[in-house]
Every structure is written in C-alpha cells, then in structure tokens.
Amino acid sequence: MKIISYLNKNQISVGIVQDNTVIDVSDEFPDVLSIIKAGRNGINEINRIISAGVERRTLKSEHILPPIPKLERNVMCVGWNYLEHFNERFRQDINLPTKPTVFTKATGTIAGPYEEIPLPENFTKKLDYEAELAVVIGRKGKNISEEEAADYIFGYMCANDISARDVQQSHGGQWFMGKSMDKSCPVGPWLVTRDEIEDVQNLEITCKVNGNTVQSSHTNLMMFSVNRIISELSKGMTLLPGDIILTGTPSGIGSKRNPPLFLGSGDVVEVSISGLGSIKNGIVTVDETKKLEA
Known part of the structure; x- marks a missing residue:
C-alpha cells in the first residue's frame, strides 16, 4: 500500500x-x-x-506532499552505515564504529518529494546530497530485540539527507546545524507499507544529479541492518509511531568526488530506491537576509 x-x-x-x-x-x-x-x-x-x-x-x-508533513520528533539518522562511505570520512583518526553512529535532523527539515530545496548561500557554500532509505516506525517500543524489530516497522520512503558540509565540519564535530537546514530532508514520494517490501536489505539505491548517476549501491551493503538500527535506537529510548529513521548513505557524496560536486541553484537531485519509487528536487537560491527583513 x-x-x-x-x-x-x-x-x-x-x-x-x-x-x-x-x-x-x-x-x-x-x-x-x-x-x-x-x-x-x-x-x-x-x-x-x-x-x-x-x-x-x-x-x-x-x-x-511529504507523507508526514509535520513531525512530532526530530528525524533520527545513522551515519557511516556503508563501508565505502565510511572510508570517505573527513577525519581519518576515527575508527570503524562497532555500533551505529546516530545524529538527528530538526523537524523543519522535512520537504516534499518534488519540492524545491532552498540553498541559503549566506549559510553554506558546500551543499551536498545523500541518498538514503527512510524507515517509519509503526508501534511504540523500547529495548526492542533485533528479532522483533521488523514488527515495529510501518513502512519505508526514499529520502535525501541534504547537508551543508562546511557547516557540518565547523561546529566541533557536531553535525546538527549542518544537517538541519529548513527543507533539507525531502522524503516520499509515498509511504510504502512494510508488507510491500519482501526484503528491505535487498534494495537498490541510487542518486542522480542533473541526470548523472553519482551514487549507486545496495542496502545489503549496510554495516548495520535496519533491524539492528531499530534495536540500538530503542535501548533506553522509547520509539514512537511516526518516528522517521534515515539508515545511512552509500559512497559517492559530492564533497569527496574529484573534483568536488556541490549543489547549486538550478541543479536537480533524484533519489531512487527499488520498490519505493523516486523523489526529485530542484535546488533554488534563497536570500535569507531579505527574508528576515521582510
């Protein structure tokens, strides 16, 4: 459905x-x-x-519109969940994680599957893309085992964890500001119920910028499975119906390409996941200063 x-x-x-x-x-x-x-x-x-x-x-x-237009809690995100993407990390002194690396994006980041994404040029010069599988929780739960985790999933969506790389690196290693720009998390195009997907760890995931493929991978390459992520997040914290979890991006991010590929006004980014469809968002420049003065 x-x-x-x-x-x-x-x-x-x-x-x-x-x-x-x-x-x-x-x-x-x-x-x-x-x-x-x-x-x-x-x-x-x-x-x-x-x-x-x-x-x-x-x-x-x-x-x-985004399937859940107004969130009750921040989007929960997993970083470095594909080995090749971990090898793209900005700091080489960080060891391969043995548990999921977790951060959040603010509720105001949610955007529609075909909505224009604002680029605040006075805030970032290095806007980047990250194709991701989004999981939506369907039941309240805490201390969920990996074996039971699938029973707590309502469904799945495509997502793009759009990030300001320069901001992400300039706040003492804390990613929140660089990940929480308004409308920086387009999702959709619909919420596909769990029963529609036979094996969530067997999906192709791709990202295109202006029609050119920049990320191409498979969810079976996740270091931490969807069930493991849910289990880890629920340790000490109650997951609630409607919670959105982004499960990590594959390699090929713009900041690590040679030469780097950052998003600018007029660019179009498309994220596709087999069985879930595609989201396609144009990037538009906004003048935040004028907006504040208006």
Whole structure:
C-alpha cells in the first residue's frame, strides 16, 4: 500500500495511490500519522474503503506532499552505515564504529518529494546530497530485540539527507546545524507499507544529479541492518509511531568526488530506491537576509 499526503482544493488530504490514481481516505483519517497509530485496524479500514469502490482521482505530482508533513520528533539518522562511505570520512583518526553512529535532523527539515530545496548561500557554500532509505516506525517500543524489530516497522520512503558540509565540519564535530537546514530532508514520494517490501536489505539505491548517476549501491551493503538500527535506537529510548529513521548513505557524496560536486541553484537531485519509487528536487537560491527583513 502506498500512502500519501496531498493537496486537494488547498487542503491537506490523505490518499492511497493505485495505478497513478488516488483514493481519498480523509473522511476516516485526518492525516497519515493517524493511520500509523491505528496500526492493523487502520490498514483494515483502508482496505474496506477501497473494496467499496470509492471514486479514484487523477494524481498530479505537484500536489504530493511529504507523507508526514509535520513531525512530532526530530528525524533520527545513522551515519557511516556503508563501508565505502565510511572510508570517505573527513577525519581519518576515527575508527570503524562497532555500533551505529546516530545524529538527528530538526523537524523543519522535512520537504516534499518534488519540492524545491532552498540553498541559503549566506549559510553554506558546500551543499551536498545523500541518498538514503527512510524507515517509519509503526508501534511504540523500547529495548526492542533485533528479532522483533521488523514488527515495529510501518513502512519505508526514499529520502535525501541534504547537508551543508562546511557547516557540518565547523561546529566541533557536531553535525546538527549542518544537517538541519529548513527543507533539507525531502522524503516520499509515498509511504510504502512494510508488507510491500519482501526484503528491505535487498534494495537498490541510487542518486542522480542533473541526470548523472553519482551514487549507486545496495542496502545489503549496510554495516548495520535496519533491524539492528531499530534495536540500538530503542535501548533506553522509547520509539514512537511516526518516528522517521534515515539508515545511512552509500559512497559517492559530492564533497569527496574529484573534483568536488556541490549543489547549486538550478541543479536537480533524484533519489531512487527499488520498490519505493523516486523523489526529485530542484535546488533554488534563497536570500535569507531579505527574508528576515521582510
């Protein structure tokens, strides 16, 4: 099942995507988070609505929003989860981690799958891309074992962990500011429920900039599996329905290419994951100074 948030007559609606059409379920579910929290009962209700033969509407890509437009908590992220990307690290004195390296992106980073991404030139000169698999938690849980972790997953999305490399390196090794620019985490195009993906560790993941492939890898190359990540994150911290976890990016980031490839105004970045679809975002320059003065 592919679940979306989308604009319908200037209102945010919830729909199920089937064959380039959308079935609206907003009368039963005010937002996607309410579906996630309803669990199996929510999925059963959606299947009942679909079986009733309700109206299908043409789906326009420009109307699609991030599946969860407003987050209740920061996006949780795993760094250095592909060995070749770890070898691209900025500091060579850091040893190969034995547990997932975790950081977060602020709630305001979420952006739609086809939304323009602002480049604040007065803040960063080194905007970079990171294709990632996003996991969405479906059940409340703490101290979850690896064996049970899959039962806590609601679904998956494509994601791009857009990063300001210069800012990321200039705050004492803390990545939060360089990772938390507004609209720096486009996700989507829809939330694909767990049952649609036979093996999450068997997915191709790619990133293109202006049509050229810059990252090409496979989720079976993760150093820490999705189940391991969930288990580690839940140690001492309760995971909640709707939590988003980014599971790391493969090698090929722009800052480590020769010559470096940083994103500028007019560039288009596309992230694709097999079984999940693609997100495609243009980069636009914004003048933050003028925005503050307005």
